[in-house]
Amino acid sequence: MTGIAPYEVYAIRYATVARRSAENFIGGDPHESGARMDYFVWLVRNAAHTFVVDTGFNEAAARKRRREFLRSPAEGLRLLGVDASAAEHVILTHLHYDHVGNFDLFPRARFHLQDQELAYATGRYMSTEFFSYAYEVDEVVAMVRNVYAGRVEFHDGDVEIAPGVSLHLIGGHTKGLQVVRVWTRVGWLVLASDASHYYANMGEGRPFPVVANVMEMVDGWRRLQHLASDPRHIVPGHDPLVMQRYRAPEPALEGIAVRLDAQPSG
Numbered sequence: 001m002t003g004i005a006p007y008e009v010y011a012i013r014y015a016t017v018a019r020r021s022a023e024n025f026i027g028g029d030p031h032e033s034g035a036r037m038d039y040f041v042w043l044v045r046n047a048a049h050t051f052v053v054d055t056g057f058n059e060a061a062a063r064k065r066r067r068e069f070l071r072s073p074a075e076g077l078r079l080l081g082v083d084a085s086a087a088e089h090v091i092l093t094h095l096h097y098d099h100v101g102n103f104d105l106f107p108r109a110r111f112h113l114q115d116q117e118l119a120y121a122t123g124r125y126m127s128t129e130f131f132s133y134a135y136e137v138d139e140v141v142a143m144v145r146n147v148y149a150g151r152v153e154f155h156d157g158d159v160e161i162a163p164g165v166s167l168h169l170i171g172g173h174t175k176g177l178q179v180v181r182v183w184t185r186v187g188w189l190v191l192a193s194d195a196s197h198y199y200a201n202m203g204e205g206r207p208f209p210v211v212a213n214v215m216e217m218v219d220g221w222r223r224l225q226h227l228a229s230d231p232r233h234i235v236p237g238h239d240p241l242v243m244q245r246y247r248a249p250e251p252a253l254e255g256i257a258v259r260l261d262a263q264p265s266g
């Protein structure tokens, strides 16, 4: 991979919630231990390019869904030197409420989205609550408005959007879920988002219960393995272990952000 400047990659934690571990696996969890779900947005950047990955929910959505809101995703980005109001490229892994929203904070952004995700979020399965539960209709409508405003960059399958940054359609969790593969100083890193909420979902072959297609989800784990240089460089979407396995880029960001283009502990 000569010639591509490696990217820095960060996870920014903006919300959290306590839950039972049985809620994280189809069929429950025999250990029945307490578990937490963290909520992240991610930042990918080098000298030439900056990508924000997902935009996260706001305080009102946190109240509605009873999540503990820690800080605005825009504030987290600001602490890493990125002005959300000037951000030009936002990758949306999918349109669930915890990955989109805050559109007002990204007035200049173009949104990278899979064709299948918008089709799914506006299609027949949304009349069944099992599939629609994690979408907010107002946000889906806002995304349709972004389409009409010419602000959505649609992708159909796998695509390289800059040297060393590519998007890969996985499906499974939602019909159009995509993951982000990034060239870094430690090799190819994959932001799996909700292709695997926790390390244990992909690591132990136990699917998460919010799912459009279980077989696609299972096949997706294998694709993640192929995309990453090392399985340790696959970063799950909601696992609190991410904040433990990686280090804050500086002491002031302890508990807020970690740098992912590094060797994880554990």
Ligand SMILES: [Zn+2]
Residues within 6 Å of the ligand: 096, 098, 099, 194, 237, 238
């Ligand atoms: Zn999610």
